[in-house]
Amino acid sequence: MVDWSSYMTALGIVALISMVAWGYSVVKRDVSVVDILWSLMILASLSAYLVFTGINGARATLLLALVTLWALRLSIHIAIRNHGEGEDRRYQQIRSNNQPGFWWKSLYIVFGLQAFLAWIISLPAVAATASPAPLGWLDLAALLVWTAGMIFEVVGDWQLMRFQKEKRAENAVLDSGLWRYTRHPNYFGEALLWWGIYLFALAAGAWWAVVSPLLMTLLLVRVSGVALLEKDISDRRPAYRDYIERTSAFIPAPPKPRAAASVENGG
Template identity: 55%
Template sequence: MPDFASLLPVALCGLALISLIAAGTWIASLVRHDVSLVDRLWSLMIAGPAVVYAAQASSTSPRAIAVLVLVLAWGLRLAAYITWRNWGHGEDRRYQEIRARNQPHFAFKSLYLVFALQMVLAWIVSAPTLAALAGDRAFGTLDVAGIVVALVGFLFEAIGDAQMAAFRREPSHKGQVMDRGLWRYTRHPNYFGEACFWWGVWLIALAAGGAAAIWTVLSPLLMTVLLLKVSGVAMLEKDIGERRPAYRDYIARTNAFIPGPPRRKETSA
């Protein structure tokens, strides 16, 4: 695998593409007065550089094809789903709170508080894609393991999203807690699937580059921390028990992240 210094120009080309996506989304957010547009394009900021990295690698190996298909499928599906889900709902409540805390001149501040930050995070998360496409080791068992883990993660996230969408379409479910399908075993199957996906891509990067690619573990680690502690589970559930009392019981019996059998409700003797 080429050393980090030789990969830096290609990585910077990926960053340039991410910057263009982020800048365009920021301009659109000014017009729409909706910073949460960034959520719709977040996955494309991560997946987009795969095209740049693949073009530079000029490889048609099974590994390169698998990585490119997986990453682009993940990015396009998630962008399309979030766009569909959020269409017509205006700015997300979380971003409204950020906007309120950073007045006046939030329109300018959002450029670095939201868009530049997500641009850098997306660049870091895309690192295993670069390593996987640039590596030159023979395709082997670790590649297969990575592809399987990534595919399981992709399906877990996609199925979880589809189940939630179907649940919300049913008027009789209004006010109820989604606790069926994959949501019976984890409160956030979509987040678990997303983390699995990037751990899988990292395994492929490791297969491609060996020890030289170990540093790209920053990607799945960062994604897992974000999903658990920052913009995912922690942010969504910080006050949900107060807003939705039925969710407290769901929390008591269901794992937050890693799927597991529902816990039985304790009864007094």
């Protein structure tokens, strides 16, 4: 059973981390640091909980290892990607829409909000570690789902980074590899691995922790992921419109032939 007192204490620790990062962002005039911090706040929530409750059994040990691997890999990847790039376009828009006083507003509309969401997202990992029950077949299924998600995220990120480093035409679109089957394989992978984490929680009897993967999927598809990233990309990169017509937005699927895609969209 989840120790709710320890879980609430974890929220305080995550909030403290986000406040320190906010102070740094004010000095740097760049809130993009929150992206580097995102996965680490989820890890901090789980780690803080385990500090207070102890690591109870093989499932807790496995969950801590999986979340640590995911969080460190993603944070390092984003740090390398963002190095020397300045503030992300998305945050520039948020900054311009919240003047005057964005420097202090960002404490709650960027850092506070993401700290709270990270705490909620950590719930199935916390719930899974709270049960001393032995590992079973559902845990194996959870590990397989998590592994598939991690592969999608890592390979998708690697293919995109390689594409961006190569000299290509300004309007070139990545439509090979995993990106041939989904416009956002890295986002799909992240959602999938958190459904894997939820299966660990389900194996521990915490079915109600489904709020976490549902929230993560919603954020990636409708809020901060696909929807926000593609909001103006078609205007900036016309070739991307054809890619949208041919390729699934999120869940991998065979691409439509160019002619079929054009007919369906009135071309």
